[in-house]
Amino acid sequence: MAEEILLDVQHLTHVFPLNRRMSVRAVDDVSFQIRRGEIFGLVGESGSGKSTAARCVMNLYRPRSGRILYKGIDTCDAAAFRANRRMLQTTRQLIFQDTSSSLNQRMRVWDIITEPLRIQRVVPPRGSLRAEAAFQMHYVGLDESFLDKYPPELSGGQRQRVAIARALAMEPELLVADEPIASLDVSIQAQIVNLFKHLQQEHGFSFLFIAHDLAMVEFLCDRVGVMYRGRLVETAPTAELFSNPLHPYTRALLSAIPIPDPRRERSRQLVTFHGEDLPPGGALREAGPDHFVLRSSGSGED
Amino acid sequence: MKERFEIVGIRPLPDPPVRKRKWHEGKPLLSAGVLALIVLGCLLLPLMGTRDPSYMDLTRCSVPPGKAFLFGTDAMGRDVFSMIWYGGRLSLFIGVAAALLSAAIAILFGAASGCAPAWLDGLLMRLTEILLSVPNLLVVVLLQAVLGKASPLSIALVIGVTSWTGMAKIVRTEVRQIRASEYVLASRCMGGGFFHILWRHLTPNFVSSIMFMAVMNVRSAIVAESTLSFMGIGLPVEVVTWGSMLSLSEKALLSGAWWIILIPGGFLVAALLCITSLGSCLRRNINRRENNLY
Ligand SMILES: Nc1ncnc2c1ncn2[C@@H]1O[C@H](COP(=O)(O)OP(=O)(O)OP(=O)(O)O)[C@@H](O)[C@H]1O
Ligand SMILES: [Mg+2]
Numbered sequence: 353m354a355e356e357i358l359l360d361v362q363h364l365t366h367v368f369p370l371n372r373r374m375s376v377r378a379v380d381d382v383s384f385q386i387r388r389g390e391i392f393g394l395v396g397e398s399g400s401g402k403s404t405a406a407r408c409v410m411n412l413y414r415p416r417s418g419r420i421l422y423k424g425i426d427t428c429d430a431a432a433f434r435a436n437r438r439m440l441q442t443t444r445q446l447i448f449q450d451t452s453s454s455l456n457q458r459m460r461v462w463d464i465i466t467e468p469l470r471i472q473r474v475v476p477p478r479g480s481l482r483a484e485a486a487f488q489m490h491y492v493g494l495d496e497s498f499l500d501k502y503p504p505e506l507s508g509g510q511r512q513r514v515a516i517a518r519a520l521a522m523e524p525e526l527l528v529a530d531e532p533i534a535s536l537d538v539s540i541q542a543q544i545v546n547l548f549k550h551l552q553q554e555h556g557f558s559f560l561f562i563a564h565d566l567a568m569v570e571f572l573c574d575r576v577g578v579m580y581r582g583r584l585v586e587t588a589p590t591a592e593l594f595s596n597p598l599h600p601y602t603r604a605l606l607s608a609i610p611i612p613d614p615r616r617e618r619s620r621q622l623v624t625f626h627g628e629d630l631p632p633g634g635a636l637r638e639a640g641p642d643h644f645v646l647r648s649s650g651s652g653e654d
Numbered sequence: 655m656k657e658r659f660e661i662v663g664i665r666p667l668p669d670p671p672v673r674k675r676k677w678h679e680g681k682p683l684l685s686a687g688v689l690a691l692i693v694l695g696c697l698l699l700p701l702m703g704t705r706d707p708s709y710m711d712l713t714r715c716s717v718p719p720g721k722a723f724l725f726g727t728d729a730m731g732r733d734v735f736s737m738i739w740y741g742g743r744l745s746l747f748i749g750v751a752a753a754l755l756s757a758a759i760a761i762l763f764g765a766a767s768g769c770a771p772a773w774l775d776g777l778l779m780r781l782t783e784i785l786l787s788v789p790n791l792l793v794v795v796l797l798q799a800v801l802g803k804a805s806p807l808s809i810a811l812v813i814g815v816t817s818w819t820g821m822a823k824i825v826r827t828e829v830r831q832i833r834a835s836e837y838v839l840a841s842r843c844m845g846g847g848f849f850h851i852l853w854r855h856l857t858p859n860f861v862s863s864i865m866f867m868a869v870m871n872v873r874s875a876i877v878a879e880s881t882l883s884f885m886g887i888g889l890p891v892e893v894v895t896w897g898s899m900l901s902l903s904e905k906a907l908l909s910g911a912w913w914i915i916l917i918p919g920g921f922l923v924a925a926l927l928c929i930t931s932l933g934s935c936l937r938r939n940i941n942r943r944e945n946n947l948y
Binding site for chain 1: 659660661662663664835836837839840841842843844845846850854855858859
């Protein structure tokens with residue numbers, strides 16, 4: 353694998369103000385890197401700030417502090433963003449978590465898929481915009497008969513595939529996929545995951561893949577980051593993380609995976625993890641090759 | 655890779671036997687027909703062999719309807735029949751032009767306000783409220799005074815400029831709801847600019863809710879023009895519109911020449927009724943949006 357770092361997130365913090373007094377630290381001092389051609393998984397419980405981190409990466413939110421370097425360009429810097437606007441907008445694409453709201457209900461499917469091409473005035477490589485849409489639909493396993501449908505006429509899984517097709521239409525280098533397969537049934541999930549794997553291996557796409565499903569993450573991702581309450585508690589290569597989880601939250605998360613064997617499943621120990629166990633502050637420390645764990649500044653080895 | 659997908663598509667099913675709605679059911683055919691007749695009459699007037707509507711024949715003033723003058727002549731000896739069609743042309747033009755102008759202003763202003771940060775939005779909305787609270791007539795008279803001699807175009811401009819506020823408020827509310835939705839975010843992410851998002855995403859969503867208002871604006875613009883002309887601050891009497899024809903009505907009332915009032919008045923009311931009925935039909939159809947499976 354090439355060692356070129358495509359996306360470098362440094363100490364990203366994003367705070368949502370709730371009212372005058374209170375605010376939510378949705379993402380708190382998160383740092384990770386995605387190398388070119390790599391699939392980086394981000395897992396964590398609901399509300400841990402995964403989507404917020406993804407949106408910061410896509411410049412949809414302006415982070416409170418921290419830097420996001422994409423190909424060495426600081427995307428949070430307005431001047432740098434303007435200077436590289438077209439490159440940033442075409443080579444990074446986002447697949448939203450909720451397709452019922454991320455597709456305009458009043459646009460036809462082929463209009464939706466070719467919208468990025470229209471905006472960027474890209475000459476469609478396959479002749480017409482319609483042919484391009486049909487091609488992308490086939491790529492994600494949809495028939496051409498859906499081209500003239502409206503999103504409300506599709507099922508959730510079909511809509512998700514339209515959203516994926518729209519992201520693929522620009523042939524991006526970095527695909528930020530926010531739980532792209534959560535609403536799909538298992539067989540389609542496998543197809544989409546295989547499609548992602550194919551895109552990575554054949555076309556060198558890099559992914560920021562956000563998921564709940566740890567089995568999918570284990571299969572698909574090269575490296576995984578675990579988020580808990582806005583903090584990144586552990587990042588490691590997938591095999592390393594699944595075989596040797598160091599942070600207590602990671603252990604709790606992994607122990608929650610059911611085992612497909614009734615006898616062993618019955619004796620499975622659920623590790624519990626309480627929020628109070630996570631002291632504020634601390635920093636990621638290297639625990640092994642490419643394996644970082646959040647340690648509070650005081651405590652030594654776990 | 656691609657072959658591993660089972661391509662799913664839409665399987666044709668036999669149509670369930672439903673009674674087909676007749677094409678004209680629930681459509682205001684009568685209104686559409688009458689309005690079409692009036693509009694066609696106004697557009698094709700040279701083919702109908704009308705007289706010059708501004709030609710005054712003082713020897714034959716206030717002639718009642720008859721063979722020579724189908725609708726009679728007015729107090730200045732002008733042929734009412736030709737005046738109706740020429741006047742309708744201008745009246746309808748003023749109505750449509752003013753409605754288009756006000757819709758354009760409302761969309762731009764409303765969308766800008768809806769997309770603006772909170773303080774600017776508040777400022778712009780206060781501005782429209784100030785405009786709303788000043789009597790329209792006052793603004794119209796003021797604008798008229800600034801623009802100088804009234805012409806159909808200037809009247810349309812004045813009416814359009816004073817009638818966009820209500821619509822702008824609706825547009826702004828809709829835009830505020832839609833602009834936070836994820837497909838707008840997605841479009842911004844892909845690099846869509848303000849006008850792209852306005853045209854492709856926002857307008858289709860609020861066009862249904864302002865359509866009714868736009869049609870009603872045609873109506874109120876025609877009424878406004880008639881009112882202004884009637885009060886003598888609109889178009890001069892030489893410029894023939896339905897409104898300016900009505901402005902002669904006081905004199906006609908005294909002399910008992912009913913046709914001078916009733917005929918243009920009847921056309922005006924008929925056109926307004928038709929437009930209103932079309933507008934409410936439009937609203938009914940839009941409210942019956944296709945329901946969504948979720
Ligand atoms: N627009 C917002 N305004 C205020 N708070 C928000 C907003 N969006 C997210 N939050 C808060 O930020 C935190 C993180 O939310 P986020 O959507 O990033 O979670 P997530 O990890 O994506 O969860 P899920 O797995 O359920 O999608 C949550 O506590 C949420 O309440
Ligand atoms: Mg999320």
